[in-house]
Amino acid sequence: MSADDIFQAAKFVIQALDALKNEYEKILENLVQSAKILSSKKIEEKINLLRNSTNRIDLGIDEAHVMIRLDNYLQNVEGEKHKLRIQVKRLSQENAWLRNELGSTQKKLHESEQINACHSIEIENLRFLKDIQRYDHDNSTNQENHEHDLINDLFSSDDADDEQDNQSNHSKNNIDSNDDLSMVTSQSTNSSTNGYEIPARLKALHTLVLQYTSQGRYEIAVALCRQALDDLETTLGHQHPDVATMLNILALVYRDQSKFKEAISLLYETLSIREESLGFDHPAVAATLNNLAVLYSKLNKFKEAEPLCKRALDIREKCLGISHPDVAKQLMNVALICENQAKYNEAESCYKRAVDIYIKTFGYDDVNVAKTKNNLASSYLKQQKYLEAEQLYQDVLTCVREKDFQSLFSPASRRHSETQIVTTTLKNLSLLYRRQGLYDAAEIIESCASRAHKDSQAIIQALNMVQQVNHL
Known part of the structure; x- marks a missing residue:
């Protein structure tokens, strides 16, 4: 119901x-x-x-x-x-x-976020173009006398070298860890004497890219390089030297990202363009060859790096003369590559030539002389030639003592490069004494070396100990 x-x-x-x-x-x-x-x-x-x-x-x-x-x-x-x-x-x-x-x-x-990201990149590009316009109209002639050659500025300079692995332990020299192959040619190898000068806008771009890479913003740096590269190829053609310079800057970004394969590919493309547009014996070609040698050395491919580095040396000798400081830097690079292949005689010859060039150019007490002697002494140490190594270390320390030592290492005027050389030399000398069984002296010198960067008295104490050991 x-x-x-x-x-x-x-x-x-x-x-x-x-x-x-x-x-x-x-x-x-x-x-x-x-x-x-x-x-x-x-x-x-x-x-x-x-x-x-x-x-x-x-x-x-x-x-x-x-x-x-x-x-x-x-x-x-x-x-x-x-x-x-x-x-x-x-x-x-x-x-x-x-x-x-x-x-x-x-x-x-x-x-919208993607569009915003694209707009951000476009804004950065517009800022870059604005900087280029500003630099294009800047005809100032008051440039620094020691401005680095952008062609060679793919890696840090020798002054930023860290302590070599073979100087602090028994392992082989690791070039990847200390940039010993890096070098910067003086501005005199650039400009009118060789028929090519890097435009101001590329220098401005290089500065801007370095800022982005230092901040870890590699995607923006790559985008800027790619855009500039496309513009240069459109206006100047692929075989223009400016395109090669742009490729070199892009290789810098890939190097900072440890993308060595991509960097090497770009450098070979740079090499081809520079050889065709500037000639096979141009300093820019030598710079590219040197940078390729650096990358191969970072990959421990010393056999591939050696002929590239030697060819760069030949070009620099032809363009600059056999006594130019840049030739000495290239000799240091060749020596390090040979040393890592156990070609000690050839490495020794290159080191000695570099020492002679630095002494004639800058004087006996120049930091480059001390650095090269340290490298040569480390090569002797690998070969167990202790007397020769000890003599070179003592030469470096004696030269430092003959300077105005207190002024050199005082907190107000200490120069990092010289201090680093002295500290490294003391550590190497300590290692040499240990191998000779002089453990007490080695301990004292090593202790002084660890305090040398902040205590000038520690270095003086170490130098006195060296003299005492030398009189035994």
Whole structure:
């Protein structure tokens, strides 16, 4: 039976009960009037029965009304449930729509971030172009006399060399750790005497790229180099020397990222362009050959590095003369490559030539003389030629002592390069004494060497100990 049937049945019962109640009330009224006229016990009983029946009829009517109200309530509940179902359905639809909108918004946000990144690169490029315009219109002639040659400035200079591995332990000389093959040619090898001068805008770009690489922002540096390279190739052609210089700068970025394979590929492309546009014996060609030798040495491919470095030496001797300081630097590079291949005689010859050039050019007490003697002494140490090595170390220390020692190493005027040379020399001498069994002297000198960078008295004490050992 459905709810409607129950509802209709309840209404019918109520109507029937109302009719019966009315009938009973009439009968009861008649009996009450009769009872007033005729007092009878039976009539009283009938009146009571009728009243009880009337009460039961009232109770039935009330129950029927309750059922009707209950039915109405249940209908209302069903209506509310239906409304809630509709509302839940609508909320589900709205939730699905919001999810779609959120996904679309996230996608748009990602696209906006990409566009923003592209705009950031474009802004940097515009700043770069602005710098180029500023440098293109800057015709100042007051450039520094010792400005580094950008052609050769792929790696740090000799002054930034760290202590060699073979000078502090028994392992072989690791060029990758100390940049001994790095060199910077003086500005005199550039410009008009050789028919090619690097434009100011490329120098500005080089400075800007160095700033980005120092901050670790390699993607921007590469983008700038690539854009400039495309512009140069479009305006000047692929075989122009400026394109080669741009390739050299890009190789710098790849070198800083340890992408040696890509850097070597770019340097070979640079070499081809410079040989064709500037000639096979141009200093720029020597610079590229030297840089290739550096990279091969960093990969411990000394056999591949040697012919490149020697060819660079030949070119520098032809262009600069056999007594030029840059020739001495190239000789140092050749010597280090030979030394790492155990070609000690050839390395010794190159070291000695470099020492002679530095003494003639800068004087006996120049830091390059001390550095080259240290390298030569380390080569002797590898060959167990202790007397020759000891003599060179003592020459370096004696030369330092003959200078104004206190002024050289005082906190106010200390020069890092000279201090590093003295410290390295003391450590190497300590190693030599240990191999000779002079452990006490070795301990004292090593202790002094560890304090030499901040305590001038420690170095003086070490020099006195060297003299004492020398008089034994």
